[in-house]
Amino acid sequence: MRRITTIIAALGLASLAGSVDAADTIEQRAVQCFACHGENGQSEMENTPSLGGQQAPYALIQLFMFREKLRTFEPMNEMTKSFTDDDLQKFSDFLSKLPKPQPPADAGDPARMQRGLALARANRCNSCHNPDFSGKENVPRLANQREDYLNKTLSEYKDNTRHGYDGTMADVMGSVTKEQIPDLAYYISHYR
Amino acid sequence: MRISSSAPRSLLLAGAFIGVLSYGAAAQTASPPAAAPAAAPALPPGSPLIGRPDSEAAAKLAPVAAPPIAAAPDKLPMDKLKVPAGFHLEVYAAGMPNAREMALGDKGTVFVGSRTVDKVYAIINKDGKREVKVIASGLYRPNGVAFKNGTLYIAELSKVSKIENIEDHLDNPPKPTVIYDNLPKDEAHGWKFIAVGPDNKLYVPVGQPGNNVLHDKDHGQIRRINLDGTGAEVIALGVRNTVGFDWNPLTKQLYFTDNGRDWLSEDVPNDKLNRLTKVGEDFGAPYCYQGNIPDPEFGWGHSCSEFTPPVGLMGPHAAALGMRFYTGKMFPASFKDQPIIARHGSWNRTHKFGGDVVVAHLNKDGTVKNIEPIVTGFLQDNKYVGRPVDVMQLKDGSMLISDDWNGAVYRLSHGKSKVAAQ
Numbered sequence: 001m002r003r004i005t006t007i008i009a010a011l012g013l014a015s016l017a018g019s020v021d022a023a024d025t026i027e028q029r030a031v032q033c034f035a036c037h038g039e040n041g042q043s044e045m046e047n048t049p050s051l052g053g054q055q056a057p058y059a060l061i062q063l064f065m066f067r068e069k070l071r072t073f074e075p076m077n078e079m080t081k082s083f084t085d086d087d088l089q090k091f092s093d094f095l096s097k098l099p100k101p102q103p104p105a106d107a108g109d110p111a112r113m114q115r116g117l118a119l120a121r122a123n124r125c126n127s128c129h130n131p132d133f134s135g136k137e138n139v140p141r142l143a144n145q146r147e148d149y150l151n152k153t154l155s156e157y158k159d160n161t162r163h164g165y166d167g168t169m170a171d172v173m174g175s176v177t178k179e180q181i182p183d184l185a186y187y188i189s190h191y192r
Numbered sequence: 193m194r195i196s197s198s199a200p201r202s203l204l205l206a207g208a209f210i211g212v213l214s215y216g217a218a219a220q221t222a223s224p225p226a227a228a229p230a231a232a233p234a235l236p237p238g239s240p241l242i243g244r245p246d247s248e249a250a251a252k253l254a255p256v257a258a259p260p261i262a263a264a265p266d267k268l269p270m271d272k273l274k275v276p277a278g279f280h281l282e283v284y285a286a287g288m289p290n291a292r293e294m295a296l297g298d299k300g301t302v303f304v305g306s307r308t309v310d311k312v313y314a315i316i317n318k319d320g321k322r323e324v325k326v327i328a329s330g331l332y333r334p335n336g337v338a339f340k341n342g343t344l345y346i347a348e349l350s351k352v353s354k355i356e357n358i359e360d361h362l363d364n365p366p367k368p369t370v371i372y373d374n375l376p377k378d379e380a381h382g383w384k385f386i387a388v389g390p391d392n393k394l395y396v397p398v399g400q401p402g403n404n405v406l407h408d409k410d411h412g413q414i415r416r417i418n419l420d421g422t423g424a425e426v427i428a429l430g431v432r433n434t435v436g437f438d439w440n441p442l443t444k445q446l447y448f449t450d451n452g453r454d455w456l457s458e459d460v461p462n463d464k465l466n467r468l469t470k471v472g473e474d475f476g477a478p479y480c481y482q483g484n485i486p487d488p489e490f491g492w493g494h495s496c497s498e499f500t501p502p503v504g505l506m507g508p509h510a511a512a513l514g515m516r517f518y519t520g521k522m523f524p525a526s527f528k529d530q531p532i533i534a535r536h537g538s539w540n541r542t543h544k545f546g547g548d549v550v551v552a553h554l555n556k557d558g559t560v561k562n563i564e565p566i567v568t569g570f571l572q573d574n575k576y577v578g579r580p581v582d583v584m585q586l587k588d589g590s591m592l593i594s595d596d597w598n599g600a601v602y603r604l605s606h607g608k609s610k611v612a613a614q
Contacts (some may be wrong), residue, residue: 057257057259060259060260060261061257061260064260064261065260068309068310070308070309070310085261088260088261089261124244126251127244127250127251127253127254128254128255130251131251136254137254137256137257138256138257139254160379163332164379165257165260165308166255166257166307166308166379167378167379167380167382168255168379170379171378171379171380171401171402
């Protein structure tokens with residue numbers, strides 16, 4: 001709940017700071033995104049993903065799903081509801097060109113990193129997400145994504161409260177236990 | 193590209209043998225994970241990665257997802273799609289994101305399901321114009337549609353519902369009423385193709401819940417139910433995933449496409465065209481693939497001879513999906529009573545295969561003699577510009593083809609009647 005309040009407050013600020021006129025440039029319109037997703041898409045907000053360097057086809061799918069309410073998160077459903085197909089395309093291309101998130105300064109706890117690495121290998125995350133977790137096409141970049149967001153997302157795929165575009169992640173998470181998710185998220189967020 | 197079902201069997205076997213050998217070699221040479229703890233989990237039962245060799249080339253392959261937005265009519269790849277001389281391909285309707293299975297209403301309405309979105313569309317002929325309408329939304333992977341006696345049947349991931357007298361309510365359709373939901377909820381191979389058989393029953397498949405898994409009694413099968421949802425009966429076993437079937441107009445036997453497993457090798461197993469000759473036949477999954485390759489993991493203790501072999505092989509990882517027998521008079525005589533099949537195209541192969549619509553010419557005994565492509569070009573430079581999902585004959589003998597990549601339906605015609613009657 002606190003998160004939603006923060007987001008709504010941030011949205012309010014964003015709409016004060018910049019107009020949402022469709023005639024604005026994509027950079028002007030993106031100010032609203034950055035209010036929650038951080039300057040240049042480097043998120044500093046709890047449970048909110050960094051967007052910089054995201055694969056454009058993946059970003060397009062997610063924006064589309066928010067607009068169509070196939071993925072439910074009220075602030076994003078609200079934000080995208082009047083987007084045209086062209087808007088969706090422009091935003092996803094724009095996000096993909098922002099800088100990718102950087103690894104955190106600390107290298108991470110070696111024991112947790114090892115456990116995470118083993119899990120990533122055993123579940124073959126690297127097959128679709130690439131060995132460096134940069135993603136490809138419809139498969140998202142994960143490297144150095146916020147740990148809390150990875151935790152949340154993996155948990156949602158696990159209990160199928162987040163429906164993927166296709167069913168791949170629901171299947172993959174079938175035998176990853178709830179207890180393993182934190183190590184996986186820790187490892188991917190600290191990947192370098 | 194021609195695939196004969198009999199001649200190259202030895203070649204295919206040889207290919208399988210080499211495939212299995214190299215698969216084993218890859219597994220042996222792969223370095224063990226540096227820090228794998230003893231409790232490293234096995235892959236989940238549904239994972240498409242089960243059996244994936246740990247090689248760099250294999251790591252480049254991932255399931256391909258269709259763009260979410262339907263292509264504008266003028267952006268459809270019509271200049272790239274090729275048909276044989278005498279045939280003609282045109283856009284029938286566009287703007288239907290993720291167009292999948294099709295069904296034809298008595299009054300000429302074409303119903304179209306979807307998988308990655310929540311909608312069922314209707315292509316309506318009205319005042320000399322075709323118009324696309326969403327007639328149901330908020331559904332979960334409503335891939336399957338079938339039409340019988342005025343009623344539209346819709347198959348979501350784990351339930352089947354109906355809308356009666358749908359063609360009288362296209363402007364304001366009522367919500368679908370669920371008739372059957374005693375179905376597993378697995379995402380893997382959970383989406384459904386459905387059809388009403390000559391026995392007036394609705395055929396509903398349940399795929400295996402993963403790439404290569406030992407499934408339970410509720411999966412890996414085709415069921416049929418009465419049109420009110422009662423009387424469910426399993427009629428085919430060992431079915432990995434069928435996304436297309438129809439009944440041979442001459443013999444009334446059920447023919448169905450069945451997709452082979454991933455990650456065994458680049459070239460095998462082939463997808464299959466199967467034929468059900470009696471209720472309860474077992475088609476082999478996960479023990480035997482393409483009729484002659486014992487699965488390296490589950491095949492031990494079994495022989496392929498325990499299972500009903502396919503009547504034809506549809507190509508490696510080809511994703512042979514929608515299939516209907518051609519019963520019209522518009523196409524050349526050689527198409528009469530032959531199955532026409534949409535091959536969606538591979539993802540689990542370095543050089544993609546499929547991405548076409550083919551006719552399988554049958555021998556007198558009902559097995560496949562050869563496979564002849566009729567619409568090609570969906571695959572360009574190893575990338576998709578479209579992906580055919582289903583085929584469906586119109587009353588005039590032309591054939592509609594759905595394309596989930598572009599969210600469009602094309603019409604394939606032959607001879608003089610080049611443009612669809614409005």
